[in-house]
Every structure is written in C-alpha cells, then in structure tokens.
Amino acid sequence: MTSGSPSASPSASAEGSPLQAALAAEHAAVYVYGILGGRTSRGDAPALYDALRSAYETHRARRDHVQSLVADTGEDPVAADPAYLTPAGIGSANGVRRAALDLERSCAETYAWVVSRTAGADRSWAVNALKDAAVRELAFGGTPQTLPGVR
Amino acid sequence: MLAGAAVVPVAACDLLQDSTPEPPPAPSADELLVDRLTSAIRRTRAVAAASAGAGRSLVAVHDAHLAALGAPAPSSSTSPTATATPAPRTTGQVRAAEVRLEARLTEAAGRAEDGDLARLLASMAASLAQHVAVLPGRAAR
Numbered sequence: 001m002t003s004g005s006p007s008a009s010p011s012a013s014a015e016g017s018p019l020q021a022a023l024a025a026e027h028a029a030v031y032v033y034g035i036l037g038g039r040t041s042r043g044d045a046p047a048l049y050d051a052l053r054s055a056y057e058t059h060r061a062r063r064d065h066v067q068s069l070v071a072d073t074g075e076d077p078v079a080a081d082p083a084y085l086t087p088a089g090i091g092s093a094n095g096v097r098r099a100a101l102d103l104e105r106s107c108a109e110t111y112a113w114v115v116s117r118t119a120g121a122d123r124s125w126a127v128n129a130l131k132d133a134a135v136r137e138l139a140f141g142g143t144p145q146t147l148p149g150v151r
Numbered sequence: 152m153l154a155g156a157a158v159v160p161v162a163a164c165d166l167l168q169d170s171t172p173e174p175p176p177a178p179s180a181d182e183l184l185v186d187r188l189t190s191a192i193r194r195t196r197a198v199a200a201a202s203a204g205a206g207r208s209l210v211a212v213h214d215a216h217l218a219a220l221g222a223p224a225p226s227s228s229t230s231p232t233a234t235a236t237p238a239p240r241t242t243g244q245v246r247a248a249e250v251r252l253e254a255r256l257t258e259a260a261g262r263a264e265d266g267d268l269a270r271l272l273a274s275m276a277a278s279l280a281q282h283v284a285v286l287p288g289r290a291a292r
Contacts (some may be wrong), residue, residue: 009247029283038253041231048221059199095175101214110271111273112273112274113270115260115266115269115270115273116267116269117266118214120261123260123261124261126273127257127260127261127269127273128257130273130274130277131273131276131280133258133277133279133283134278134280134281135277135278135284137281138281142281143222143285144212144276144278144281144282144284144285146212146215146216146278147215147219147271147274147275147278148274148278148281149270149273149274149277150271150274151269
C-alpha cells in the first residue's frame with residue numbers, strides 16, 4: 001500500500017523518467033479522488049461533489065494521456081499500486097476538502113519537478129498540468145500562492 | 152644586451168594586453184529571456200499598482216517574482232520629479248495584463264534551457280493563474 005498523495009520527492013519514487021513520475025502521481029490521484037467522491041454527498045455538498053467529479057475526470061484523462069506518452073517512448077508504463085493509503089480525517093466535508101487540497105498541492109509539486117526535467121512538448125504539457133493543479137487548489141479551499149509547486 | 156632589448160618589447164606587449172578589458176561574454180539565451188521577462192513583469196506590476204481595487208494585491212506577487220529572478224523591485228515611493236500620475240486601472244484592465252503575462256511566462260517556461268529556470272517560470276505562471284481566478288468580476292476557471 002502506498003501513500004495516497006503523489007510523492008513530494010518524485011525522483012525517489014519514479015522509475016527513471018519524469019513521465020513515469022507523473023504517471024505514478026496520476027494513478028494515486030485517480031484512486032484517491034475515487035475515495036473522496038464516494039465520501040461526498042451530492043445533495044449535502046453539491047459544490048464539493050462537482051469539484052471532486054471534475055478533478056477525478058481531469059486526472060483520469062491525464063493518466064491515460066501520460067500512459068500513452070510513456071508507451072510511445074518504448075518504456076513500460078508504471079502500473080498503479082493495488083491500493084493507496086486513504087487520507088485521514090475524511091469523515092466530513094471539510095476533511096474531504098483538505099485531502100483534495102493536499103492531493104492537488106502534491107500534484108503541483110510533481111509537475112513542477114517534471115517541468116524541470118523535460119523539454120519540448122512534454123514540458124509544455126507539464127507546465128499546463130502544474131497550472132491546472134494550482135488553480136484547482138482554489139476549489140478545495142486553497143489560496144493563491146507566490147510560487148505554487150515550488151517549496 | 153640583445154637579449155635584454157628583446158625582452159622589453161615583449162613585456163610591454165604583455166602589459167598592454169593585461170590592461171585591455173576583455174569584452175563581456177555575450178548573454179546566454181536564458182539571460183536574455185530573464186531580461187525580457189523582468190521588463191514584462193515590471194510593466195504588469197505598474198498596471199496592478201495603478202489599480203484601486205483587488206488588483207493591488209498583485210504588486211507584492213510581482214515583487215516576489217522579480218526577486219526570484221534576481222531583479223530588484225521598482226521603488227514604491229513617488230519620485231518628486233514625476234510629472235504624471237498613472238491613470239487608475241480597472242480590475243478588467245489588471246486581469247487582461249495579468250493574463251498576458253501568464254501566457255508569456257508559460258511560453259517562456261517551455262523555452263528556457265535551464266530546467267530549474269523553467270520550473271520557476273512555470274510556477275510563476277501558475278501563481279498568476281491562481282490570482283486571476285480570484286479577481287472579482289469573473290467566475291473562477
């Protein structure tokens with residue numbers, strides 16, 4: 001079982017290439033958003049539900065995209081772990097929101113790292129993924145930062 | 152004697168060479184990129200500084216970004232010799248300027264040769280995307 005959030009140190013967890021690190025992060029994000037969506041009532045928290053659904057669909061599409069990018073390089077795409085640690089404290093809407101915010105912040109860190117280690121189309125794709133994660137943080141209670149994704 | 156006469160001109164020549172300043176190395180592509188971005192950030196900062204509303208909060212962000220690029224922030228004090236006060240800018244004008252700068256930083260992040268600079272520029276673009284999203288008057292993206 002692996003931590004639910006993408007690693008803040010992608011180089012330590014990735015199997016070599018930056019795209020593999022991005023793929024590992026997206027596997028985790030899809031899994032965790034599935035859990036968070038299952039804990040959220042559409043009737044009681046419609047805005048949160050919609051934000052989680054949008055995030056889930058975005059990360060799933062991105063996972064599929066980066067999987068094809070990795071395959072195009074001739075590497076075997078890293079597989080999802082059988083399970084990831086469920087974030088703590090997700091028994092309330094606030095807890096779910098906080099877990100989603102942590103997840104997007106971790107994704108932003110991963111993509112900032114990927115930006116620094118890629119070039120060309122792969123880097124442009126990672127820049128946009130970083131921006132998306134940064135803006136998505138706002139839907140989960142985040143506030144604008146000076147340098148998102150960079151510690 | 153002949154040997155001594157031969158040494159003197161050589162030494163003088165060495166002195167001349169030493170006193171001639173080396174031409175500065177040509178700036179790298181990344182240095183030129185940072186120079187252009189610094190100018191663009193300063194222009195956008197001026198628009199935010201002339202805003203009476205929420206746009207003013209972006210001045211501190213631009214100052215932090217200039218510092219991250221190694222450039223000093225413009226002085227906030229008004230020069231006594233200033234002849235004109237900039238016209239107040241609306242939030243819409245601030246937003247338009249920030250969106251232009253965000254696009255420029257995004258493009259520059261893709262072009263930077265140094266990976267760490269690319270990461271910094273991408274993060275700055277992401278920061279502006281966040282700030283634009285919370286500016287009043289338009290729903291967040």
